[in-house]
């Protein structure tokens with residue numbers, strides 16, 4: 685279980701919104717280009733974090749449910765989409781992506797920024813694929829990204845970034861096995877000018893792509909392929925050569 689804690693959630697909200705802001709419009713455009721998309725403008729965002737992808741879809745008229753294990757990340761998600769939460773167009777739910785249910789179904793289910801690599805093992809991934817399948821409506825889609833083994837090799841380094849308000853030290857460890865770790869710590873400036881410390885260790889489980897394909901088929905997905913974010917309609921011939929891959933699955 686990897687629910688990001690309060691201090692790290694604050695840093696995440698400040699530092700890592702850009703990934704979702706870049707990727708969300710591309711997923712939205714791809715989904716909207718499908719014939720049946722306009723019939724079902726409902727989105728479930730798994731591992732929604734601070735709600736940045738949700739915000740893009742909300743601004744395009746979608747009803748959005750965000751799911752995350754971390755109450756602290758959900759706090760920022762609600763804050764970042766406040767008007768939509770108040771109007772009932774958005775809601776955020778604390779739950780495990782590996783096992784959840786909803787009474788409604790969704791046209792599109794998304795999981796972004798290696799949220800599913802945070803699941804601990806294949807059983808959890810199977811539970812996630814099953815749960816998503818049950819809540820995906822007719823003609824619906826499931827789009828998520830995964831860091832590949834190749835991509836996680838890039839974690840194996842130390843990086844330091846700093847500006848006036850924040851210092852971040854990120855120590856990644858990956859030995860080529862089935863799990864990569866990142867120990868992220870540093871200091872962030874508070875409103876009163878003092879600095880407070882944050883620290884989080886996260887891991888990514890490696891899910892090789894051919895077993896992922898088999899597991900999706902086993903759990904009831906009919907069509908699927910691997911793609912890059914800038915060409916979501918184009919299946920990749922050699923997805924394991926990519927650092928990050930988008931999985932596009934349909935009912």
Ligand SMILES: C[S@@+](CC[C@H](N)C(=O)[O-])C[C@H]1O[C@@H](n2cnc3c(N)ncnc32)[C@H](O)[C@@H]1O
Pocket residue numbers: 685686687688700701703704730731732733734736737751752753754757779780781782795796797798799802803
């Ligand atoms: C790298 S962040 C990505 C957040 C967001 N999708 C984005 O693009 O910014 C991973 C998120 O997955 C959440 N998470 C980790 N394990 C989870 C689980 N088992 N179920 C639901 N959320 C989980 C974390 O709390 C965190 O918010």
